[in-house]
Amino acid sequence: MKLLEYKAKEVLKKYGIPVPEGFVVSSPDQIRAISGPVMVKAQVLTGGRGKAGGIKPAQTVEEARKVASAIIGMKIRGYISKEVLVERRLDVAKELYLGITIDRSRRSLVLMASPDGGMDIESVPENRILMISLDQFIGYQPFIGRKVASFMDLPKEQASQLANICQRMSELVMKEDAELAEINPLVVTKDRKVIAGDAKVTIDSDALFRHKEYQSLPEDLTPLEEKAKKLDIAFVQLDGNIGVIANGAGLTMATLDSINMFGGKAGVFLDLGGTDDPEKVKSAMLLMREARPKVILLNIFGGITKCDTVAKGVLDAIDSQKVAIPIVARIKGVNEEIARTMLKDAGMIPASGLSEAAELASKESLRSV
Amino acid sequence: MAIIVDDNTKLVVQGITGYQGSYHSKAMMDFGTKVVAGTSPGKAGEKVNNIPVFDSVSEAIETTGANTSCIFVPAPFCKDAALEAIDAGIKTLVVVTEHLPVLDAIHFVSVARSRGITVIGPNCPGIASPGKAKVGILPNKIFKKGNIGVVSKSGTLTYEIVNSMTERGLGQSTCVGIGGDRVSGTSFIDILERFETDKQTKQIVLVGEIGGTAEEEAAEYIKENIDKPVVAYVAGRTAPPGKRMGHAGAIIARGRGTAESKIKALVAAGVKVAKIPTDVPELLT
Numbered sequence: 001m002k003l004l005e006y007k008a009k010e011v012l013k014k015y016g017i018p019v020p021e022g023f024v025v026s027s028p029d030q031i032r033a034i035s036g037p038v039m040v041k042a043q044v045l046t047g048g049r050g051k052a053g054g055i056k057p058a059q060t061v062e063e064a065r066k067v068a069s070a071i072i073g074m075k076i077r078g079y080i081s082k083e084v085l086v087e088r089r090l091d092v093a094k095e096l097y098l099g100i101t102i103d104r105s106r107r108s109l110v111l112m113a114s115p116d117g118g119m120d121i122e123s124v125p126e127n128r129i130l131m132i133s134l135d136q137f138i139g140y141q142p143f144i145g146r147k148v149a150s151f152m153d154l155p156k157e158q159a160s161q162l163a164n165i166c167q168r169m170s171e172l173v174m175k176e177d178a179e180l181a182e183i184n185p186l187v188v189t190k191d192r193k194v195i196a197g198d199a200k201v202t203i204d205s206d207a208l209f210r211h212k213e214y215q216s217l218p219e220d221l222t223p224l225e226e227k228a229k230k231l232d233i234a235f236v237q238l239d240g241n242i243g244v245i246a247n248g249a250g251l252t253m254a255t256l257d258s259i260n261m262f263g264g265k266a267g268v269f270l271d272l273g274g275t276d277d278p279e280k281v282k283s284a285m286l287l288m289r290e291a292r293p294k295v296i297l298l299n300i301f302g303g304i305t306k307c308d309t310v311a312k313g314v315l316d317a318i319d320s321q322k323v324a325i326p327i328v329a330r331i332k333g334v335n336e337e338i339a340r341t342m343l344k345d346a347g348m349i350p351a352s353g354l355s356e357a358a359e360l361a362s363k364e365s366l367r368s369v
Numbered sequence: 370m371a372i373i374v375d376d377n378t379k380l381v382v383q384g385i386t387g388y389q390g391s392y393h394s395k396a397m398m399d400f401g402t403k404v405v406a407g408t409s410p411g412k413a414g415e416k417v418n419n420i421p422v423f424d425s426v427s428e429a430i431e432t433t434g435a436n437t438s439c440i441f442v443p444a445p446f447c448k449d450a451a452l453e454a455i456d457a458g459i460k461t462l463v464v465v466t467e468h469l470p471v472l473d474a475i476h477f478v479s480v481a482r483s484r485g486i487t488v489i490g491p492n493c494p495g496i497a498s499p500g501k502a503k504v505g506i507l508p509n510k511i512f513k514k515g516n517i518g519v520v521s522k523s524g525t526l527t528y529e530i531v532n533s534m535t536e537r538g539l540g541q542s543t544c545v546g547i548g549g550d551r552v553s554g555t556s557f558i559d560i561l562e563r564f565e566t567d568k569q570t571k572q573i574v575l576v577g578e579i580g581g582t583a584e585e586e587a588a589e590y591i592k593e594n595i596d597k598p599v600v601a602y603v604a605g606r607t608a609p610p611g612k613r614m615g616h617a618g619a620i621i622a623r624g625r626g627t628a629e630s631k632i633k634a635l636v637a638a639g640v641k642v643a644k645i646p647t648d649v650p651e652l653l654t
Contacts, residue, residue, distance in 0.1 A: 250523025
């Protein structure tokens with residue numbers, strides 16, 4: 001679960017990492033007083049805010065309100081900024097980068113630091129980025145902070161501030177179950193303070209059961225995405241016209257690849273996870289109808305459930321309202337033949353293999369254009 | 370031969386009294402696995418599918434000599450279950466449980482690897498050596514005994530590919546679903562290494578998907594260390610890019626992680642790469 005900047009900064013603050021003074025508002029007239037120059041920052045769950053005009057300076061209350069009214073409601077990469085963060089403007093002497101995330105290859109947390117922080121961090125050469133694995137058995141130790149500080153080449157006073165931030169950030173990651181904590185830029189101010197200019201924190205959504213405080217946070221989802229999420233179905237909108245329902249991420253992706261090879265294009269896909277639960281298949285069919293594709297391709301590889309039970313769920317779902325769009329259905333597993341006959345009798349297009357199903361669905365989608 | 374699970378596997382099922390544990394312990398026995406025990410705290414003395422239930426893994430090992438465990442317990446209790454099995458002396462651990470917090474996975478996987486214990490998963494369908502044993506939830510009917518080793522990150526996609534192989538008469542030595550989570554106990558490389566030395570395995574199928582750099586690392590390894598023919602499929606050539614947060618992932622990946630990058634690395638290592646999963650059997654010799 002991604003946190004908005006102001007939420008992420010609250011978490012940083014909780015762990016004693018310095019952040020600029022500031023407050024959040026959802027309407028410009030909530031800005032009453034500011035002490036000195038501020039930055040008004042859009043609050044959206046995406047990067048590239050600055051380039052999109054979502055971050056603006058202001059000197060006075062009037063100016064801050066004016067800027068805020070332009071930013072509130074602004075759409076940045078598909079996300080609407082409902083709030084703005086108004087915070088004291090930092091006198092930047094230097095911008096650093098500090099992040100902790102998961103290193104899949106090393107099966108550990110990894111701390112990353114660079115003296116070249118800022119917007120272009122991804123193109124910084126490898127030798128300017130320090131990566132330190134946080135070993136499970138060693139954990140965070142002060143030597144790690146010393147390594148980071150020496151890599152950054154900072155004077156002693158700031159080096160100790162930085163080492164302290166490293167320690168607190170690793171504590172944050174472990175205690176809050178964060179899969180990402182990133183400060184970019186980590187600002188060294190002209191008066192020699194080290195402060196988090198921006199903050200990105202993502203909480204591991206699989207760990208939310210032990211972090212109730214994050215469960216109620218709103219997420220930026222469309223109504224259909226919201227419905228799908230409640231059913232534990234992955235729902236992704238694309239730009240083609242075939243609606244794909246499959247079970248399991250790998251199989252869903254393979255289905256998209258196969259459609260593509262036969263000239264079709266997926267418009268939306270629903271991944272039920274590694275299950276063939278007939279109830280879930282039925283819910284997915286109902287959701288899919290709301291997404292209004294031209295053709296539906298159902299590809300279920302069954303493990304333990306009987307195909308005829310899954311087919312019955314599909315038929316129940318389309319029975320409630322008359323379906324005018326073609327449905328190509330491929331259900332693999334026990335009692336496959338019975339399911340095939342049931343689907344055929346109901347006017348669907350049964351397929352026996354993945355490539356056959358992809359070919360049929362693609363043909364149908366091209367015909368209906 | 371086969372790898373990791375075979376005739377010597379004596380299995381304890383952790384969480385055997387739950388729906389999944391009970392259903393799949395039966396399915397595993399039907400496959401031929403020696404399921405010798407189950408655990409469920411507070412339910413010692415009960416029987417599930419005629420398998421004795423114990424309170425703890427150590428009691429199960431003491432009484433039955435179990436050497437392998439399959440974990441079905443819910444995510445919040447999974448780390449505890451895995452560490453209990455490791456502490457009790459289990460040598461091979463198959464973790465089916467999904468939605469496990471990544472820090473929990475890092476914890477028990479680190480402990481297991483430091484002690485030379487094999488962990489398959491978490492969030493994996495398990496492992497099957499046709500004609501010998503299966504540990505996990507893979508459907509029994511898709512397999513056929515043979516000499517092709519299969520290693521895959523995916524669940525249902527593995528079934529799809531194995532099924533298409535079996536339909537063409539291409540049997541398997543062992544099929545390993547290593548799991549698609551960010552932190553897995555066993556990597557492609559660990560399994561490739563075992564297939565290379567396994568006498569039964571003559572060819573290898575590798576099924577990857579976008580994200581992470583495990584396929585690129587596997588390609589490097591294949592180039593240097595694998596003489597047996599390898600066929601691969603990488604899912605996600607046409608998948609939409611995910612909504613990204615922060616720069617950390619990109620800094621680690623350095624341009625790797627896409628289907629193009631993986632396919633390119635595999636082809637450069639002499640691997641035949643299928644465009645769609647059902648083409649895999651055609652590329653096997």
